[in-house]
Amino acid sequence: MKVHHLNCGTMHPYVVPDGLVCHVLLVETDDGLALVDSGFGLLDGPQWKTRMGSTSRFLRPEYADTETAIRQVEALGYDPHDVRDIVLTHFDGDHFGGVDDFPWARVHLTADEVDAARARATLVEKRRYREGFIDELTVVGHSPSTAEPWRGFPAATELTDIAPGIVLVALPGHSRGHAAVAVDAGDHWTLHVGDSFYHHGQVDRTGGVPVALRVMESLVARDRARVRANHERLSELWAEHDADLILVNAHDPTLLRAAQVAAGRP
Ligand SMILES: [Zn+2]
Known part of the structure; x- marks a missing residue:
């Protein structure tokens, strides 16, 4: 499947x-489009305070309609109605805000997060x-x-109701039912690990992790011990340098850019 970053x-x-x-995957399946996470949506500009609450004071978003998934789907020449499924790593507002722009789509995530x-x-x-x-969403809960x-993660499930080659991998810690999503892109897999870490220095051991991100991660974590264990597992995966795996997270601009280059985008 072709994957856009x-x-x-x-x-x-x-x-x-x-x-x-907000790193979102747009996946071309055999019979439609699927999103992995959805970033901010069209309602997030005018309704920022009610939709994001106090976190927006720290995150300081620079909102732009052109960055929403629906506008980017249109800019790529697709019909937004072809987006039939949205897989979420978890239910934080910076991951599901775009869902409202695709009210016809099924929303998949772990049953634990639901x-x-x-x-x-x-x-x-x-x-x-x-x-x-x-209650306003068409939610499909899955149980890895x-x-x-x-790939060494103990529980997963292939979302064959969307397409073979899209796998929901349980990775709780940041939130109770947080998950990673693996997508078979033909000659490689893309693994989107959501908010399992914020900065590449947390897994590639190059350091340079802003203290503010460490504090934020700790404050919002459902289970800090599991967050640390996830860092360890993802560090091991990073160190393996698997040629057929692109590891990305939700918020690191360095990893987004690297994935876009690897996918052939100038
Ligand atoms: Zn997030």
Whole structure:
């Protein structure tokens, strides 16, 4: 499957010199288009405060309609109605904001994340998940299974109801049901690990991780021990230098640019 690497949201948090992006995958399947994460949507400009809450004060978004997934799908010459499925790593607003622009699409994520968004059981989760928002979506919950491990990750499930070669990999920690999404791009796999880490220095051991990102990661984590364990596992994966794997996350502009170059975009 052909995979496009899009930036669907730019943010300029204080003391994060390179800023942050919202890395979204647009996947061409045999019978339609699928998104992995959706970045910010058209409603996020006018309704920023109610949709993002207090986090926008730190993230300092630079909102632009042209960066939304729906406008980029149109700019690439596609019909937005061909986007039939959206796979989310988790339900934070900078990942699902674009979903509202594709009300006909099914929204896939782990059943654990769906349950967490409905229960809003902790203070962080009350802030994280807006009350009732999930009832407006066509949500499909999936349960990654230990019967289907993927590259050393213990639980995964192939989303064959979208297309063979799209795999939801359980990676809880940042949120209760957080997941990574692997996409078979023919001669390589793209693995989008969402917010499992924020800066490439956390996995490639080059350092330079802004302190502000470490603090933010810790504050919003559902399970800090699991976040640290995910860093370890992803560091190992990075060190293996698999030629057939492109590892990206949601917010690192360096990794977005590298993926775009690898995918042949000038
Ligand atoms: Zn995020």
